[in-house]
Amino acid sequence: xxxxxxxxxxxxxxxxxxxxxxxxxxxxxxxxxxxxxxxxxxxxxxxxxxxxxxxxxxxxxxxxxxxxxxxxxxxxxxxxxxxxxxxxxxxxxxxxxxxxxxxxxxxxxxxxxxxxxxxxxxxxxxxxxxxxxxxxxxxxxxxxxxxxxxxxxxxxxxxxxxxxxxxxxxxxxxxxxxxxxxxxxxxxxxxxxxxxxxxxxxxxxxxxxxxxxxxxxxxxxxxxxxxxxxxxxxxxxxxxxxxxxxxxxxxxxxxxxxxxxxxxxxxxxxxxxxxxxxxxxxxxxxxxxxxxxxxxxxxxxxxxxxxxxxxxx
Numbered sequence: 001x002x003x004x005x006x007x008x009x010x011x012x013x014x015x016x017x018x019x020x021x022x023x024x025x026x027x028x029x030x031x032x033x034x035x036x037x038x039x040x041x042x043x044x045x046x047x048x049x050x051x052x053x054x055x056x057x058x059x060x061x062x063x064x065x066x067x068x069x070x071x072x073x074x075x076x077x078x079x080x081x082x083x084x085x086x087x088x089x090x091x092x093x094x095x096x097x098x099x100x101x102x103x104x105x106x107x108x109x110x111x112x113x114x115x116x117x118x119x120x121x122x123x124x125x126x127x128x129x130x131x132x133x134x135x136x137x138x139x140x141x142x143x144x145x146x147x148x149x150x151x152x153x154x155x156x157x158x159x160x161x162x163x164x165x166x167x168x169x170x171x172x173x174x175x176x177x178x179x180x181x182x183x184x185x186x187x188x189x190x191x192x193x194x195x196x197x198x199x200x201x202x203x204x205x206x207x208x209x210x211x212x213x214x215x216x217x218x219x220x221x222x223x224x225x226x227x228x229x230x231x232x233x234x235x236x237x238x239x240x241x242x243x244x245x246x247x248x249x250x251x252x253x254x255x256x257x258x259x260x261x262x263x264x265x266x267x268x269x270x271x272x273x274x275x276x277x278x279x280x281x282x283x284x285x286x287x288x289x290x291x292x293x294x295x296x297x298x299x300x301x302x303x304x305x306x307x308x309x310x311x312x313x
Contacts, residue, residue: 001085007096008104009112017118020091021045022053024114024124026060029074030083032186033125033157033164040154041123042088050120053091054084055113061097072219074169074185079192079218093117106136110144122151159184176222176281188229188277191218191258195232195269198259207298209242209259210269212276223256225282227305230262231275238263238309240302241276244285261298263306280308 006012023041027034038054045052058077062068075083077094084092095101095113104112109131114122122141130136136144138153145151156163164184172181173189182188191214198211210230214220223244230239240261260276282301288294 001081001089001092003081003092003094005094005096006113007098008101010116012117014116014118018051019048020051020053020117020119021048021121021123022055022093022114022117022119024055024122024130025128027054027056027075027080028060029166029169029185030080031074031164031166031169031184032159035087035186036157037123037125037154038084038087038089040152041121044121044123044152045090048121051090052088053093053117053119054089055093055095055117056080057095057097059097061102064097064099064102071217073217074166074173074189074219076215076217078215079190103132106131106140107144109136110141111146115146115148120149122149123154124151125154126156170219173219173221176224178221178226178278178281181221182279188279189221190275190277191215191220192273192275193258195272195274197270198257206295207240207261207302209261210274212258212260212274214258214276220256220258221278222281224284225301226278227280227282227308228260229277229279229309230260230265231277232269232272237265238306239276240282240298240305241278242285246285261302263302279312280305282308 021041021044023038025034025037027038041054042052060071060073063071081092124138126138128138138151141151158164162168169181169184172184178189193212193214195210196213198209220243226241226243228239228241230237240263242259243256245255246257258276282304286297288297
């Protein structure tokens with residue numbers, strides 16, 4: 001998959017861009033609803049013998065329009081790129097969302113980023129909007145097409161009569177309901193990062209952990225203990241993740257650390273890029289009165305998590 005970053009105005013020449021079928025949207029989470037839109041575009045491209053593309057935006061519009069710089073993403077850009085590549089998308093256009101872009105009229109947006117990119121068919125969800133204050137939508141896109149492209153509007157995708165949405169998934173993550181979030185995502189939530197040196201406390205407890213320097217833009221689940229799978233060097237291992245402030249040892253800490261005790265593993269992986277896949281919330285983080293009490297609880301957690309992961313395999 002080829003990734004192309006664009007800002008307004010871009011300098012790509014229409015005649016130098018292949019005829020394309022494109023799915024367009026913000027697509028945070030790339031959940032089952034988003035996948036329906038994107039797979040439709042990929043299949044349509046195959047039928048038309050054209051390239052397939054996804055057009056998305058960064059940062060989130062609220063960063064620019066509401067000065068909200070605390071936005072977290074279910075799928076930060078790197079994760080979004082990897083998932084789209086796995087969906088057989090040929091081209092990913094990442095458009096910088098800034099004040100200049102937000103002020104463009106719907107027609108200007110279509111002229112520049114649809115017609116101007118040689119897109120012959122557009123696929124989008126029923127709630128996609130474009131142009132200044134979202135004045136353009138899928139009901140009026142035909143009026144802005146100038147006859148240069150056709151389009152498909154994909155209706156909402158539901159589960160148990162409820163729309164699958166990024167907002168719902170964030171709410172599930174905030175409550176620790178990883179299992180239901182994964183159902184809506186159509187895959188396990190994944191967070192990537194790099195293994196860094198910690199304080200070595202886990203080793204002293206008999207539970208040496210990999211400390212993960214995770215992407216600060218990632219929308220993390222509720223703090224607590226989780227059943228996870230740990231990806232490193234092309235291999236996958238079961239594990240026990242602790243996301244929190246380690247209150248037994250570091251009372252008053254505010255930032256969240258992510259540590260994973262990897263089952264049946266004894267390798268030096270400092271500096272390695274890794275991925276943590278989340279499967280089940282086990283319990284809230286607790287402050288224990290003694291190290292012995294903490295170790296006893298960790299032993300119970302390990303037994304439960306090994307059972308959970310065994311049932312998944």
